[in-house]
Amino acid sequence: MPTFLQSFFYALSAFVFLIGWLLLKRNFRSLKDIRGPSSPSVWLGNLSNIRYENEVGDNEFPWMKEFGGAWRIKGILGEDHLMLADAKAFQYIFQTSGYRFFKPNDYRTDEKMMLGPGGIGSAHGDVHQRHRRIMNPSFSTSQLKSFLPMLLQYSAKVRTSTLATKLKEGEFPNSAVEATFNIYPWLARATLDIISDAGFALDVGALDNSHSPLHEAYDGIFLDSTMYPHAWNLVFRTLWRYVPIPILLFVRYMPSREYTRFRQFNEFMRKYARNVILPNSQAKLDSKDMMSVLIRANEAESPRMKLAEFEVLDQISTILFAGHETTALSLTWWLWELAKYPEYQERIREEIVTARAKVSQRGATDFSASDLEEPLACSLFTVLQEALRLHPIVWHLKRAASQDDVIPLAVPVVGKSGKMITEIPVKKGQLIDLSVAAYNRNPDVWGPDAAEWRPERFLGDEQTKMTAVGMHGNIMTFSAGVQSCIGWRFGILTMQAISVALLENFEFHLPPNAKDLKIARKPANAMPPMVEGKPEMGIWMGLTVKSLST
Numbered sequence: 032m033p034t035f036l037q038s039f040f041y042a043l044s045a046f047v048f049l050i051g052w053l054l055l056k057r058n059f060r061s062l063k064d065i066r067g068p069s070s071p072s073v074w075l076g077n078l079s080n081i082r083y084e085n086e087v088g089d090n091e092f093p094w095m096k097e098f099g100g101a102w103r104i105k106g107i108l109g110e111d112h113l114m115l116a117d118a119k120a121f122q123y124i125f126q127t128s129g130y131r132f133f134k135p136n137d138y139r140t141d142e143k144m145m146l147g148p149g150g151i152g153s154a155h156g157d158v159h160q161r162h163r164r165i166m167n168p169s170f171s172t173s174q175l176k177s178f179l180p181m182l183l184q185y186s187a188k189v190r191t192s193t194l195a196t197k198l199k200e201g202e203f204p205n206s207a208v209e210a211t212f213n214i215y216p217w218l219a220r221a222t223l224d225i226i227s228d229a230g231f232a233l234d235v236g237a238l239d240n241s242h243s244p245l246h247e248a249y250d251g252i253f254l255d256s257t258m259y260p261h262a263w264n265l266v267f268r269t270l271w272r273y274v275p276i277p278i279l280l281f282v283r284y285m286p287s288r289e290y291t292r293f294r295q296f297n298e299f300m301r302k303y304a305r306n307v308i309l310p311n312s313q314a315k316l317d318s319k320d321m322m323s324v325l326i327r328a329n330e331a332e333s334p335r336m337k338l339a340e341f342e343v344l345d346q347i348s349t350i351l352f353a354g355h356e357t358t359a360l361s362l363t364w365w366l367w368e369l370a371k372y373p374e375y376q377e378r379i380r381e382e383i384v385t386a387r388a389k390v391s392q393r394g395a396t397d398f399s400a401s402d403l404e405e406p407l408a409c410s411l412f413t414v415l416q417e418a419l420r421l422h423p424i425v426w427h428l429k430r431a432a433s434q435d436d437v438i439p440l441a442v443p444v445v446g447k448s449g450k451m452i453t454e455i456p457v458k459k460g461q462l463i464d465l466s467v468a469a470y471n472r473n474p475d476v477w478g479p480d481a482a483e484w485r486p487e488r489f490l491g492d493e494q495t496k497m498t499a500v501g502m503h504g505n506i507m508t509f510s511a512g513v514q515s516c517i518g519w520r521f522g523i524l525t526m527q528a529i530s531v532a533l534l535e536n537f538e539f540h541l542p543p544n545a546k547d548l549k550i551a552r553k554p555a556n557a558m559p560p561m562v563e564g565k566p567e568m569g570i571w572m573g574l575t576v577k578s579l580s581t
C-alpha cells in the first residue's frame with residue numbers, strides 16, 4: 032500500500048504530466064502505424080512489463096520476435112515510446128546524430144543524484160564535449176598500457192590471496208583443491224582495488240578484506256536503488272521530464288528506499304573524493320593515475336573551459352562507479368558462460384601455456400599488452416566478446432528526440448496497416464527506448480543462432496557485413512557514439528588480465544546444485560545475477576572452483 036506521501040506524489044505526478052502533455056502538445060500519433068504489445072496497465076503501460084520482469088529480456092525478446100527491430104510500447108498514462116533493436120536505427124541515433132538524441136531528464140537526474148551534478152555521464156551537448164575532451168587523455172592507449180603491470184599484480188592477488196585462501200577454507204580441506212562459493216564479491220573487490228589504484232593511485236585494500244569504507248558504500252547499491260521500483264515512483268518520475276533538473280535534485284530528500292540510498296551514497300562519495308582522493312592525486316601530480324592526468328589536462332585548459340572543482344569531484348565518483356561494478360559483473364557473467372562451456376576454458380588455457388613459453392624465452396617475467404592481444408587474442412577475445420554480447424550489463428538505454436526527425440531501419444517492419452515501414456518519422460520530444468539486450472541478440476544482426484553461445488562468430492568476416500554500430504566487435508554493450516563508454520578499453524584489459532590469472536590456475540564449473548539454484552539476470556542497473564526465488568541471497572553467482580596446482 033502506498034503511504035499518504037506516496038499517494039500525494041502519485042496524484043501530483045499525474046497532474047503535472049497532464050499539464051506537461053497539454054502544454055507541449057506532444058504529438059503521440061506519429062507512431063500510429065507502428066505495431067506493439069498490448070498494454071497491461073493504464074497507469075504504467077508496458078513499463079510494468081519491463082521494470083517488473085523476472086529476467087532482462089523476458090518481454091523484449093518475444094516482442095522483437097513478433098514485431099521485428101522496432102515496436103511501440105505504452106508508457107505512463109498511455110504515452111507512446113518507440114522501442115528499438117535495429118542496427119541502422121542504433122547507428123543513426125548514437126553515431127550519425129551526435130547529440131540530437133539526448134538523455135531524458137529522468138535518466139540524467141538518477142545519475143546526478145547518485146554521482147553528483149557535475150559528472151560526465153549526465154552532461155549534455157557542449158558541456159559533455161568539454162568534459163570528454165579533458166577526460167580523454169586519462170584513457171589513451173599509452174596510458175592504458177602503463178596500467179598493465181598493476182593489473183597483473185592485482186590479478187595475481189585474486190589468484191593467490193583470495194581464491195587460494197577460499198579453497199583452503201572450503202569444504203575440501205584435505206586436498207584444498209575444490210570449493211563452491213559466490214565468486215562475485217571477490218571480483219567486485221578486485222575491480223575496486225584496480226580502479227582505485229589506476230584511477231587515483233590509492234590502495235583501498237578491498238581484496239585484503241580489510242575494513243574498506245569505499246567497498247561498504249557500494250554494497251547492495253543496485254538492488255537498493257534501482258531494482259523493482261514501487262509503481263508510485265515510476266509514475267512520479269514521469270513528471271521529471273517537465274521539471275528543470277536543479278529543482279529535481281531535491282527529490283533526493285524524499286523518504287523512500289531509492290532516494291535515501293542515492294543520497295547517502297552521494298554524500299559519502301563527495302566526502303571521500305574531497306578528503307581522500309583529490310588531495311592524494313594533487314600530491315602526486317607527476318603520477319600516471321587517471322585523476323592526476325585529468326588534473327593536468329584541466330590545468331592546461333583556458334579558464335573558460337576548465338572543469339570546476341565540483342565537476343572534478345563528480346568525475347571521481349563517476350570513474351569509481353562506472354569502472355568497478357561494471358567490470359566485476361561482466362566478468363561474473365563471463366565466468367558463468369565458461370563454467371557452462373569448459374571446452375573453451377581448455378582452449379584459452381592452451382593458448383596461455385604457449386604465451387607463457389614465449390614470455391620466458393624472451394627473459395621477461397610477465398605478459399605484455401601485446402601478449403594479451405595475440406596469440407591469446409584468438410580464444411580469449413572471442414569468448415570474452417561473446418559473453419559481453421549475451422550479457423550486456425547496461426541492458427537498456429534511453430534517448431529523446433531534440434527535433435522532428437526520421438529514423439532509418441536496417442530491416443523494414445510491417446505496420447498496422449500492412450505497409451512495410453523502412454523509416455520512422457518521430458516528433459520532437461519522442462521518447463526512445465533502446466534495448467541493448469535485444470539488439471545484441473537480434474537475428475537480423477547476428478544470424479539465426481543469435482541467442483546461442485558461439486564465440487566463433489567473432490572470427491572471419493561476419494562482422495564486416497554488419498551495419499557498423501558498437502565500439503567493440505559491433506556489440507552495443509559499451510554503447511556507441513559521442514556518449515559511449517570512455518573506459519571500455521580499460522575494462523577489457525582488466526577482464527583479460529584477471530581472466531588469464533584465473534584460468535591459468537583454476538577450473539570453473541557449475542555447482543552440483545545448479546539445477547536448484549536458477550540464476551536470473553535481474554532488471555536492476557548493471558544486471559546483477561540473483562538466485563530465482565531467493566532475494567535474501569543478494570547478488571549471487573556460485574561456481575565450483577577447482578585448483579589446478581595440486
Ligand code: HEM
Binds near residue numbers: 514518
Ligand atoms: C565491462 C565494463 C563496462 C561496461 C559494460 C560499460 C558500459 C558503459 C555504457 C553502456 C555506457 C553508456 C551509458 C549511457 O549512455 O547511459 C558507459 C559510459 C561510461 N563508462 Fe563504461 N562500461 C564499462 C567499464 C568502464 C570503465 C572500466 C570505466 C572507467 C575506468 C568506465 C567509465 C565510463 C564513463 C566515464 C562513462 C560515461 C561516458 C560519457 O558520458 O561520455 N566504464 N559505460
